Amino acid sequence: MTALAACNLTNPIGSLLDPFVYRITIQQGNIIDQEQVNKLRYGMNKEQVAFVLGTPLAKDAFDTERWEYPYRLSPPKAKPILKKLVILFKEDKLNKVIGDFETDKITTI
Template sequence: MHLRILSAVLAGSVVALSGCSVLERLTPYKIDIRQGNDVTPEMVGQLKKGMTRDQVRFVLGTPLVTDVFHPDRWDYVYRFQPGRGKVSERRLTVFFKDDVLDRVIGDIEPADPADAKEKSRVIEIGPAKDK
């Protein structure tokens, strides 16, 4: 008698575990992966035209990418891959002219819109110049 009850409970458990939503919860844990410089809107809001390289490095940190052929350009790249979900990427490029900050281009909006002018998700710091 006890054997029949036990087998019925086991059979019911197998049927319950075969549901899709239960099997999704039984997948292995995946860690969140963060790579690069996590530049926040508050950090971008602190940038001002005319800042020195050291001041920019203090605000944003050391750039992830520096190019030997373009020493007046620093690239800050951030990639976040959650254990479950979509990957997100952000980029910010800082340009210097005569060793001071000239402009910033990227997809991170500053926390204070008064500090930068936005044009189609491109941030220009200071007055726009003809290029």
């Protein structure tokens, strides 16, 4: 029984092997940068927005005028980085951009 207890390498603080364990960086969602957001223009149709940003990860089935582009980067041993971009259309034209990017440079077509 003592031998089995000695094989347990975990403790309340963490594993003794933690410094030696390889952990991968996990990316989830749409990778969007400020350069892509700067290419948006109010009045663009949905096809043009999809060309610039890619297919949205989330399209609301009940609100076809709202597209969401969430992104999460989980580096090993660091806090996750979360970013979100919400695109709102009015009559199938880009009307509003909300999220974690600067949107003041977006102009009208």
